[in-house]
Amino acid sequence: MFLAWNEIKKNKLRFALIVGVLMLVSYLVFFLSGLATGLASLNREAVDKWDATAIVLTEESDKSLPQSSLTTEEADNIKDNDTATLGQLNSIARNGDAKQNIALFGIDSEEFIMPKVTEGEKFAGDNEVIASDTLKEDGFKLGDELELSSTDEKLTIVGFTDSARFNAAPVLYGDVTTFQKVKFGEGAAENETQINGIVVRGDDFSSISTSNEDLEVIEVEEFIENLPGYTEQALTLNFMIYFLFGISSVIVAIFLYVLTVQKISMFGVMKAQGISNGYLSRSVIAQTFLLAFIGVVVGFALTLISGEFLPSAVPVAFDIPTMIIYGVILIVVAILGAVFSVLTIVKIDPLKAIGG
Known part of the structure; x- marks a missing residue:
């Protein structure tokens, strides 16, 4: 030396x-x-925020959340685990000159994937959403009324949450009824509730199963690895x-x-x-x-x-x-x-x- x-x-x-x-x-x-x-x-930010073990999708979806379609009743077939329903669609949100690609999550506010609100308040009714705080950088703020490219419905930002991006798009969290109206139209809320997946939190992945052979239980990390381009x-x-x-x-x-x-x-x-x-x-x-x-x-x-x-x-x-x-x-x-x-x-x- x-x-x-x-x-x-x-x-x-x-x-x-x-x-x-x-x-x-x-x-x-x-x-x-x-x-x-x-x-x-x-x-993967929004997925990591679930702190979940697995997600249940249809086998035909090829592990793709947007391509999966099932009903909320399927959650009842998953025993001995904490479950949360999830609907998801991609769209473009506009508010005046501000425009951004977003991922809309339809969730139940009483289930574990409900995000922590860092500013504002939780959604309490139809067409109210909690937004990823990254949207603030694009000029969005509390009280903004958003127009979506895929629907005539307008959504109001009532709160913000941190670490909420999915497949590179900021997430908007609303209730399942709001998701139904945005995706299927005004009369959809009166019909059978359609969602894209069921998020599961359990101690052991091997213990998670469903009685429906058309559904597939996917470990969260495997689900993330199958996100487009990830x-x-x-x-x-x-x-x-x-x-x-x-x-x-x-x-x-x-x-x-x-x-x-x-x-x-x-x-x-x-x-x-x-x-x-x-x-x-x-x-x-x-x-x-x-x-x-x-x-x-x-x-x-x-x-x-x-x-x-x-x-x-x-x-x-x-x-x-x-x-x-x-x-x-x-x-x-x-x-x-x-x-x-x-x-x-x-x-x-x-x-x-x-x-x-």
Whole structure:
């Protein structure tokens, strides 16, 4: 460590370039991980808020909530578990010049998926809704009367709740009667109540079942993974991060190999003086660790600072434990990249290196 640190201090510019490259790679890795987390949250916030175990949909729906259609009576067939009815449709909400894609959830205010109101009050009647607070950024506010593209019905915002987005769209929560009127028209509330799914909360997923063979019980995480574009989006960003790990290793290997070749004669003299291969190898590994550690820490700090200045429209959410894991991996792959330099040092012949 002593030898490694002294060489870094003596050749500041040379090693600063290596640190700079590692810092940029780590910055990109951390930012991509934040983007992956943020985009995932856009799709699953409202589902995570249920704190549920499973959701029951029709088998023909292919695990898609909008494509499923059943009645509220089906909830009675699910025994020994807490259930909540759910209707869902996508639409465009307008209020004057303000316009936004939304997901309307039809729920029962007495069941567990009822969201906590952070501003305003709960819906108490037909055509009243609680809205995701992200709609405030688009100019929506309490008391606004919303026009939906799919119906002549108008909805009034009576409250706001946090963390409520589904498949990247802000959620509006209303009662099941409101959902029926929006989806099927004014006379629908008098007919059999149609919903899209039944959310289930239980201690054990394997204990959840239904007597109707046309229905399928789906674990919540599996349901999320089948949301349109969710898995593809996550895989794309994760593969980019994995490639960056490999690129980081190659960059460090190239830099250190070039530096090692330039110092062959010096290493030859040191070996002729009796300094062992093990000591020199440990010095290179220690030097690589110091460079990678400094680069990763600086990249980590710059990422968090950048996050403070990003506009709210950028879907970035930094998961600190994940970032720390990625930072450790970056340091490890950088050390692995130093193996080529270590092998070069081991093969140095002291006599040839000093021109003997």
